[in-house]
Amino acid sequence: MTPPTPAAPTRPGAELRRVVVASLVGTALEWYDFFIYGLAAALVLGDLFFPNASPPVRILASFATFGVAFIFRPLGGFFFGRLGDRIGRRSTLVMTTLLMGFATGIVGLLPTYESVGVLAPILLVTARICQGLGAGAEFGGASTLLAEHAPRDRRAFYASFVQTGVQVGLLAGTVAFLLVQLLGTEAMREWGWRLPFLASFVLIFVSLYVRLRVAESPVFLAMERDRTIVSSPVLTTLRRYPRSFLVGVGAHVCDTAVVYVYGTFMITYLVDEEGQSRAVALTGVILFSVVVIALQPVYGALADRVGRRPLNLFSVVFTALFAVPLFLLVGTGQPVVIWLAMVTAMALGFAPMIAVQPIFYAELFGAGVRYTGFAASREVGAVVSGFSPLVAAALLRAGGGEPWLVAGWIIVTALISLVAFLYSKETRDIDIAAPTITLPRGAGSGVDLPAPAIPHEVRAG
Numbered sequence: 001m002t003p004p005t006p007a008a009p010t011r012p013g014a015e016l017r018r019v020v021v022a023s024l025v026g027t028a029l030e031w032y033d034f035f036i037y038g039l040a041a042a043l044v045l046g047d048l049f050f051p052n053a054s055p056p057v058r059i060l061a062s063f064a065t066f067g068v069a070f071i072f073r074p075l076g077g078f079f080f081g082r083l084g085d086r087i088g089r090r091s092t093l094v095m096t097t098l099l100m101g102f103a104t105g106i107v108g109l110l111p112t113y114e115s116v117g118v119l120a121p122i123l124l125v126t127a128r129i130c131q132g133l134g135a136g137a138e139f140g141g142a143s144t145l146l147a148e149h150a151p152r153d154r155r156a157f158y159a160s161f162v163q164t165g166v167q168v169g170l171l172a173g174t175v176a177f178l179l180v181q182l183l184g185t186e187a188m189r190e191w192g193w194r195l196p197f198l199a200s201f202v203l204i205f206v207s208l209y210v211r212l213r214v215a216e217s218p219v220f221l222a223m224e225r226d227r228t229i230v231s232s233p234v235l236t237t238l239r240r241y242p243r244s245f246l247v248g249v250g251a252h253v254c255d256t257a258v259v260y261v262y263g264t265f266m267i268t269y270l271v272d273e274e275g276q277s278r279a280v281a282l283t284g285v286i287l288f289s290v291v292v293i294a295l296q297p298v299y300g301a302l303a304d305r306v307g308r309r310p311l312n313l314f315s316v317v318f319t320a321l322f323a324v325p326l327f328l329l330v331g332t333g334q335p336v337v338i339w340l341a342m343v344t345a346m347a348l349g350f351a352p353m354i355a356v357q358p359i360f361y362a363e364l365f366g367a368g369v370r371y372t373g374f375a376a377s378r379e380v381g382a383v384v385s386g387f388s389p390l391v392a393a394a395l396l397r398a399g400g401g402e403p404w405l406v407a408g409w410i411i412v413t414a415l416i417s418l419v420a421f422l423y424s425k426e427t428r429d430i431d432i433a434a435p436t437i438t439l440p441r442g443a444g445s446g447v448d449l450p451a452p453a454i455p456h457e458v459r460a461g
Helices: 014-049 055-086 089-107 119-149 152-181 185-190 192-212 218-226 233-240 242-251 253-272 278-306 308-330 335-362 367-386 388-398 404-422
Strands: none
Touching: 014 055, 014 089, 014 119, 014 152, 014 185, 014 192, 014 253, 014 388, 055 089, 055 119, 055 233, 055 253, 055 367, 055 388, 089 119, 089 192, 119 152, 119 218, 119 335, 119 367, 152 192, 152 253, 152 278, 152 335, 185 192, 218 367, 233 242, 233 367, 242 253, 242 335, 242 367, 242 404, 253 278, 253 308, 253 335, 253 367, 253 388, 253 404, 278 308, 278 335, 308 335, 308 404, 335 367, 367 388, 367 404, 388 404
């Protein structure tokens, strides 16, 4: 089959700018919801919902409720991904916004163990499950929508703003808890911790406003017009794109482990093991979040020039090599050195990987199953390392308080993603509007992505 001729560069119009803003703002607000739970788990939830456990077990139990959402994220990816491929990207994102926002706000209303006993952690886990279902389709949907709006020669640049939104959400959540700390320990424990969660009820409407103002993906509208919408996107994805699916699973293992170990577990480690204040720990997260946010469009633009694969490979190799030095630097006990180490780890190891991620996944699958393949494969990968704060806490105890087993865990996850990226193929020049993936010759090393025809799988108009 003759490779598609690259389209001429186009200037972004008003609609593309609206999609960029909606993707960034909407994703930031949804991932603010997701991240504040991790911060609360590290800071207060163990004391409030598992008070009868010993302090180490309390932390483990708190991080376990954090990890529960990752079990349900693939289910959200399959369920909402299927809807996104059948009824539209934009409509499905509105659903995930409502689910995520209300689940988060409800956490701020929950009674604690002191009030209702064992019912409290049960309700907490239930809310976390709902968060997981919503988060499972949020990133894939926002990335798909933006990638399908963007001009071919700048797809990675524009798609990187989705990941920028994720980091803005992490930053906003961290700042929220840093401000709550100013209330004092007693007020924080009694009622202050609820405020970041309750804010989600207001943020729902902001997210809905920006998302309802954008147009549906032109690629999806073309499939509707041509009556080529896939009737069974889940089955088609698994049957026709098995290798792409496995690459997608492995690709998300490392960055998931890194963001939750360095952004969540590290707070507990710095406070409990290194004797640092919560302000020092949270400031480190804020600093690396700001740097990562600034680097997202830079790495996105670079991916449009050199390709997706080189940045992916560099990022996981650096992450593996820097895991031990990071903890050595953190162990100096000097706040400036700690902050510099955290910023370096995220700027050179984490940031390139996640900047490329939105377009990398969008280009793994044909248009007819893109939302499903993207969301489901990525979230299955998240399950593998979504319990990383819990794993890290357990490894820290097993290592007698020394962090080297935790560093080893980061290295293992980096190696898993390295294998996935080695088996990927450069996809910079694909036609993203095509129902199947067709890679031009000489697109880079690695295995071919399947490119099946699916005419018998489409829905009649």
